[in-house]
Amino acid sequence: MTRPSKPEGQTFIEEARRKQIIDAALQTIAEQGYTQTSFAEIAKGLGITKGLIAYHFNGKHDLITSAIHTILNRQGAYIKSHVDGKEIASEKLQAYIGSSFEYIEQNRSHFVALVDLWGSFTSAEEKEAFSRAAYDPCRAHLKKILTVGKNQHEFAKLNEQTMATVIQGAIDGVMLQWVFDPEAVDLKDASRELSEMFVKRVKK
Amino acid sequence: MTRPSKPEGQTFIEEARRKQIIDAALQTIAEQGYTQTSFAEIAKGLGITKGLIAYHFNGKHDLITSAIHTILNRQGAYIKSHVDGKEIASEKLQAYIGSSFEYIEQNRSHFVALVDLWGSFTSAEEKEAFSRAAYDPCRAHLKKILTVGKNQHEFAKLNEQTMATVIQGAIDGVMLQWVFDPEAVDLKDASRELSEMFVKRVKK
Amino acid sequence: MTRPSKPEGQTFIEEARRKQIIDAALQTIAEQGYTQTSFAEIAKGLGITKGLIAYHFNGKHDLITSAIHTILNRQGAYIKSHVDGKEIASEKLQAYIGSSFEYIEQNRSHFVALVDLWGSFTSAEEKEAFSRAAYDPCRAHLKKILTVGKNQHEFAKLNEQTMATVIQGAIDGVMLQWVFDPEAVDLKDASRELSEMFVKRVKK
Amino acid sequence: MTRPSKPEGQTFIEEARRKQIIDAALQTIAEQGYTQTSFAEIAKGLGITKGLIAYHFNGKHDLITSAIHTILNRQGAYIKSHVDGKEIASEKLQAYIGSSFEYIEQNRSHFVALVDLWGSFTSAEEKEAFSRAAYDPCRAHLKKILTVGKNQHEFAKLNEQTMATVIQGAIDGVMLQWVFDPEAVDLKDASRELSEMFVKRVKK
DNA sequence: AATGAATGAGCATTCATTCAT
DNA sequence: CATGAATGAATGCTCATTCAT
Numbered sequence: 001m002t003r004p005s006k007p008e009g010q011t012f013i014e015e016a017r018r019k020q021i022i023d024a025a026l027q028t029i030a031e032q033g034y035t036q037t038s039f040a041e042i043a044k045g046l047g048i049t050k051g052l053i054a055y056h057f058n059g060k061h062d063l064i065t066s067a068i069h070t071i072l073n074r075q076g077a078y079i080k081s082h083v084d085g086k087e088i089a090s091e092k093l094q095a096y097i098g099s100s101f102e103y104i105e106q107n108r109s110h111f112v113a114l115v116d117l118w119g120s121f122t123s124a125e126e127k128e129a130f131s132r133a134a135y136d137p138c139r140a141h142l143k144k145i146l147t148v149g150k151n152q153h154e155f156a157k158l159n160e161q162t163m164a165t166v167i168q169g170a171i172d173g174v175m176l177q178w179v180f181d182p183e184a185v186d187l188k189d190a191s192r193e194l195s196e197m198f199v200k201r202v203k204k
Numbered sequence: 205m206t207r208p209s210k211p212e213g214q215t216f217i218e219e220a221r222r223k224q225i226i227d228a229a230l231q232t233i234a235e236q237g238y239t240q241t242s243f244a245e246i247a248k249g250l251g252i253t254k255g256l257i258a259y260h261f262n263g264k265h266d267l268i269t270s271a272i273h274t275i276l277n278r279q280g281a282y283i284k285s286h287v288d289g290k291e292i293a294s295e296k297l298q299a300y301i302g303s304s305f306e307y308i309e310q311n312r313s314h315f316v317a318l319v320d321l322w323g324s325f326t327s328a329e330e331k332e333a334f335s336r337a338a339y340d341p342c343r344a345h346l347k348k349i350l351t352v353g354k355n356q357h358e359f360a361k362l363n364e365q366t367m368a369t370v371i372q373g374a375i376d377g378v379m380l381q382w383v384f385d386p387e388a389v390d391l392k393d394a395s396r397e398l399s400e401m402f403v404k405r406v407k408k
Numbered sequence: 409m410t411r412p413s414k415p416e417g418q419t420f421i422e423e424a425r426r427k428q429i430i431d432a433a434l435q436t437i438a439e440q441g442y443t444q445t446s447f448a449e450i451a452k453g454l455g456i457t458k459g460l461i462a463y464h465f466n467g468k469h470d471l472i473t474s475a476i477h478t479i480l481n482r483q484g485a486y487i488k489s490h491v492d493g494k495e496i497a498s499e500k501l502q503a504y505i506g507s508s509f510e511y512i513e514q515n516r517s518h519f520v521a522l523v524d525l526w527g528s529f530t531s532a533e534e535k536e537a538f539s540r541a542a543y544d545p546c547r548a549h550l551k552k553i554l555t556v557g558k559n560q561h562e563f564a565k566l567n568e569q570t571m572a573t574v575i576q577g578a579i580d581g582v583m584l585q586w587v588f589d590p591e592a593v594d595l596k597d598a599s600r601e602l603s604e605m606f607v608k609r610v611k612k
Numbered sequence: 613m614t615r616p617s618k619p620e621g622q623t624f625i626e627e628a629r630r631k632q633i634i635d636a637a638l639q640t641i642a643e644q645g646y647t648q649t650s651f652a653e654i655a656k657g658l659g660i661t662k663g664l665i666a667y668h669f670n671g672k673h674d675l676i677t678s679a680i681h682t683i684l685n686r687q688g689a690y691i692k693s694h695v696d697g698k699e700i701a702s703e704k705l706q707a708y709i710g711s712s713f714e715y716i717e718q719n720r721s722h723f724v725a726l727v728d729l730w731g732s733f734t735s736a737e738e739k740e741a742f743s744r745a746a747y748d749p750c751r752a753h754l755k756k757i758l759t760v761g762k763n764q765h766e767f768a769k770l771n772e773q774t775m776a777t778v779i780q781g782a783i784d785g786v787m788l789q790w791v792f793d794p795e796a797v798d799l800k801d802a803s804r805e806l807s808e809m810f811v812k813r814v815k816k
Numbered sequence: 817a818a819t820g821a822a823t824g825a826g827c828a829t830t831c832a833t834t835c836a837t
Numbered sequence: 838c839a840t841g842a843a844t845g846a847a848t849g850c851t852c853a854t855t856c857a858t
Contacts, residue, residue, distance in 0.1 A: 048840090050841090119320045131388060159397070166378055173375065174373035184340075189366040190370050259821075442731050460819075530645035530648050573796075577788065578785055581781025581785030597774040598778050623841085663831090
């Protein structure tokens with residue numbers, strides 16, 4: 001359970017293989033669903049054997065955890081690069097929401113997989129760990145933006161924890177509907193709507 | 205493939221057993237996760253044999269589908285009973301959001317299970333079918349409320365589809381965070397916040 | 409294993425039900441194959457419950473055995489009625505072969521089922537018991553015809569056991585090919601050919 | 613559905629294991645009957661796990677099909693090697709019948725299994741496919757022998773399809789009786805009788 | 817005589833994992 | 838590094854059988 005991802009001293013090939021396998025896993029999960037995704041299935045799509053996957057990861061749990069972190073880190077980096085370019089807090093908030101949806105739209109399969117992966121957590125502890133890995137950084141980032149805005153006298157005084165929760169929640173909830181049926185949701189409209197509404201809501 | 209849940213004339217015992225099994229399944233899923241939830245596990249928790257589950261349901265898919273519909277129908281009925289009691293559109297909207305969170309809070313295990321169950325849909329077709337069963341009625345209900353408000357000259361003209369999407373999305377997204385870590389989210393604060401914000405947003 | 413079919417004192421309904429169930433079983437086996445034929449499947453085709461089948465038969469083995477005996481007895485009676493009408497041995501032999509094929513042709517589903525049912529015998533003992541029930545009477549009948557012919561100075565002296573074996577074998581072997589693919593075999597041609605050949609073979 | 617037995621490049625071990633498993637399956641079927649023959653049972657007799665059988669075969673259908681083809685091919689090769697050594701058509705026919713029975717006698721368990729396996733075909737399509745795989749080559753071989761005899765002016769003109777059907781049928785039908793009770797049938801006598809009779813029948 | 821709820825053993829199949837090569 | 842043979846536990850599901858009603 002608490003085994004490390006894999007011991008230190010990774011070679012280049014080691015790292016490259018892990019990345020390759022994670023990407024293949026993500027694609028397979030998005031295409032076939034988590035329950036249908038076996039080591040054998042991932043290996044087939046990669047032209048390697050399932051034994052090799054077992055060699056590079058400490059079990060399925062390690063692979064899944066790594067895959068989730070990969071998605072989350074990539075999206076986080078994408079958002080950060082857009083938010084950091086802005087000076088004004090309201091623009092930062094708009095950038096956060098806008099770039100979140102941009103990344104989602106450009107990487108649909110990642111989020112299809114992510115929604116599937118939620119079901120792979122068996123215990124309350126794992127769920128909580130996921131929460132810390134996935135939501136804590138997001139809410140922290142949002143809270144920082146809100147605090148900056150307040151300090152710059154642009155934003156009103158508000159419950160930042162709750163506001164961060166609902167902003168992130170709205171993004172995720174819209175994404176979720178789009179994952180289940182992309183036809184049913186206009187991602188750009190929703191992005192614009194949320195952006196406008198939340199900026200108006202937090203401004204003085 | 206598209207077999208009905210179970211044909212005609214259900215006896216009292218039949219109905220009671222199905223209900224009992226569904227509730228046990230929901231509890232087991234919430235506790236152990238969908239992937240760990242087997243017929244054997246559910247049966248063990250009930251003190252019956254797994255054969256009996258197979259006797260009352262046409263396979264696992266039938267059980268899962270029935271479980272999801274149970275959650276959705278119960279919540280839908282709860283929300284409807286609260287919304288219908290209100291005359292004014294803005295109060296209807298507040299009732300929708302408020303009762304959504306009330307039901308969620310009172311039935312946490314159902315939603316822990318539901319989030320897990322999202323990952324049980326294998327094909328794009330199943331995902332879409334779920335979307336139609338779960339989201340379409342919600343968005344339709346919200347749109348009706350928004351239309352009523354517009355007709356009563358209480359609400360402004362707005363893109364009702366998008367607004368319904370983001371309202372439902374915000375509710376679900378906040379619920380999601382709470383499912384993963386109830387400590388990290390204050391459901392009542394979030395409910396109040398979303399209620400206020402959306403009412404303000406849609407009013408003329 | 410050695411349980412009786414069912415205790416004495418059968419009522420009319422009892423007998424009628426057994427007959428009805430046997431016929432339904434035969435039809436289901438012919439249509440779906442023995443391995444796919446469950447009590448439930450037979451019951452469904454009959455509009456009764458599988459519990460009732462269990463009530464009227466001492467287990468599946470009893471039902472299968474009864475079904476086989478039914479086929480065999482009916483065919484035996486049919487053949488006997490045709491053979492007994494003839495005075496001359498060669499005509500009796502022709503009647504035996506001809507009426508065998510007639511019955512087979514008119515009751516294809518019985519023989520499709522019979523071929524399937526061979527696979528239901530698990531032990532050497534059961535196979536031997538079937539042999540005694542199915543082949544001994546046939547070979548005995550044929551031997552009697554051959555002996556009559558010899559005594560009437562119509563047939564030559566020959567190994568009656570072997571001749572009976574090959575005559576019955578030829579009938580069954582042709583039937584078998586026809587069961588697997590009725591298009592591949594012309595039953596009437598085969599019947600005529602065997603009839604002619606064997607009569608010529610045994611005649612002085 | 614129509615998956616190949618197993619794809620390309622079989623290694624030595626692969627081939628050896630498949631052969632080993634097929635032979636064990638044949639033996640188990642002959643001893644216990646098809647319906648009692650599970651992967652677990654076969655594996656037990658081999659001292660391996662049932663998982664390994666699943667690893668080497670694409671399901672039970674693949675295993676059974678392979679087993680049947682093994683029997684048929686071995687017998688076919690045996691018969692061919694005996695028939696091809698003869699020049700004269702009547703000797704070819706005698707070799708066909710004689711070597712058929714020789715092979716049957718030396719491999720009783722194979723035919724005990726084969727008779728059981730007849731019942732393993734569920735649909736009419738499978739039965740027909742088996743007919744094509746098993747009977748068509750036999751009847752074709754017999755027809756060729758008959759045609760050669762006719763062309764060599766040794767055999768009379770006759771309906772070759774029907775004659776092939778009854779010759780093969782007689783062989784199979786006698787084998788069938790012997791399979792159910794080896795005591796009841798003298799295979800050598802039957803072989804001699806059929807050989808003599810059919811040669812006399814087809815000769816000019 | 818008949819039902820249908822319930823059982824329990826058995827089945828083919830899947831799969832992460834191990835390990836000798 | 839990489840393979841692929843082998844394992845063993847688990848899974849959904851089927852089914853003959855039992856039995857209270």
